Amino acid sequence: MSPADPCEKCEQMLQPFLDRELSAAEVTEAEEHLNACDFCRRRYRFEESLRRYVRLTASERMPPGLLDKIKELRGQPEGV
Amino acid sequence: MGEAEAEAGRRAATEARDRIRFEEDALEFADQVYRVARRLVSSREEAEDLVQDTYARAFRSWRSFTPGTNMRAWLLRILTNLNLDRGRKVQRTPDLQPLEEGDYYLANRLAASEGEQELEHDRVVERLSQDGVVNALSELPHDFRDVVVLVDIGEFSYADAAQILDVPIGTVMSRLHRGRRILKHKLAEESLG
Numbered sequence: 001m002s003p004a005d006p007c008e009k010c011e012q013m014l015q016p017f018l019d020r021e022l023s024a025a026e027v028t029e030a031e032e033h034l035n036a037c038d039f040c041r042r043r044y045r046f047e048e049s050l051r052r053y054v055r056l057t058a059s060e061r062m063p064p065g066l067l068d069k070i071k072e073l074r075g076q077p078e079g080v
Numbered sequence: 081m082g083e084a085e086a087e088a089g090r091r092a093a094t095e096a097r098d099r100i101r102f103e104e105d106a107l108e109f110a111d112q113v114y115r116v117a118r119r120l121v122s123s124r125e126e127a128e129d130l131v132q133d134t135y136a137r138a139f140r141s142w143r144s145f146t147p148g149t150n151m152r153a154w155l156l157r158i159l160t161n162l163n164l165d166r167g168r169k170v171q172r173t174p175d176l177q178p179l180e181e182g183d184y185y186l187a188n189r190l191a192a193s194e195g196e197q198e199l200e201h202d203r204v205v206e207r208l209s210q211d212g213v214v215n216a217l218s219e220l221p222h223d224f225r226d227v228v229v230l231v232d233i234g235e236f237s238y239a240d241a242a243q244i245l246d247v248p249i250g251t252v253m254s255r256l257h258r259g260r261r262i263l264k265h266k267l268a269e270e271s272l273g
Contacts, residue, residue: 011183015257019231021238042199046187049202054232054263057210058217062114066128070110070135074103078140 009033010040018047102142106135109152116156116234119217120163120226130166134159150240157244160226183257186264189272208271216266224259227252232260 013030016022022030034041113134118127137158138145145154190207191199198204220228230241231252238256242249 014183015260016253019238042191042196043184043187045202046190046199046204047183049205050186050208051232053205053208054213054217055235057213058119059115059233060118060124062111062131063124063128066114066131067107067110069128069132070107073132073136074139076136076140078143 007033007037007040010037011043014040014044014047017044018051099142102145103139105151106138106142106155109155110135112152112234113155113159116229117159117163119214119229119233120160122218130159130163133162137162152234153236153240153244156230156234156236157246160244183261183264185261186268189268193272208267212267212270216263216270219266220259220262224255224262227255228259228263231256 010030010033013022013026017027017030034044110131114127114131117130117134118124121127121130134155138155145151187199190204194204194207217225217229226245227241230236230244231238236244238249238252241256242252245252
């Protein structure tokens with residue numbers, strides 16, 4: 001890949017783009033490239049699905065009973 | 081009753097209300113705190129202990145929380161500190177491969193095996209098993225895992241993650257970047273061999 005390869009730049013921007021951490025100008029730049037480039041758009045969609053999938057599959061609900069145990073910890077003497 | 085006594089009584093009542101409000105607010109985050117804790121440690125029992133220790137400390141030191149700031153991040157900061165204090169196993173920095181393939185590595189590997197057009201479909205990710213994702217996360221080196229779990233499971237911003245872990249935001253970004261690449265490598269290995 002040449003340093004000027006727009007897809008390389010897009011790859012670098014993809015993660016912060018998905019994390020919503022890009023500036024408005026960078027978002028516009030990334031969106032323009034995604035609109036014009038099938039390859040990056042597929043990868044963007046894949047990364048977005050992967051992110052969701054990881055969040056859903058690796059996210060475990062609090063076990064029953066834990067909240068009650070936590071509630072019992074209230075009202076202890078103060079201090080660190 | 082003297083004026084001073086009445087004033088002290090009012091102050092005590094206000095404080096009690098503030099404390100109860102704090103406790104109720106903190107309890108609202110219990111499930112979200114647990115979800116992050118569960119992926120930072122290896123067993124459910126450890127995660128439950130860690131969350132209870134976190135709340136015990138949070139309830140005792142409620143005055144050090146600044147109202148109006150991010151309470152979920154505040155709780156997670158206590159939790160990650162406790163997790164470090166517990167002396168989680170000292171981990172040799174693993175020999176990290178150069179990982180020159182980049183952020184698109186897993187997508188490129190799946191595209192090569194499924195066909196480029198298939199990447200349009202969400203179900204491509206279903207080739208990755210739930211156990212595979214959980215295992216891959218658990219195998220990440222701690223420093224990388226902390227950041228990936230906070231941002232990808234806890235949905236914290238880079239700035240919040242930096243504050244929770246007490247590292248510069250640039251460190252969060254580089255660990256996140258590298259951690260996600262390692263994760264994708266592991267997922268590719270597990271699902272594609």
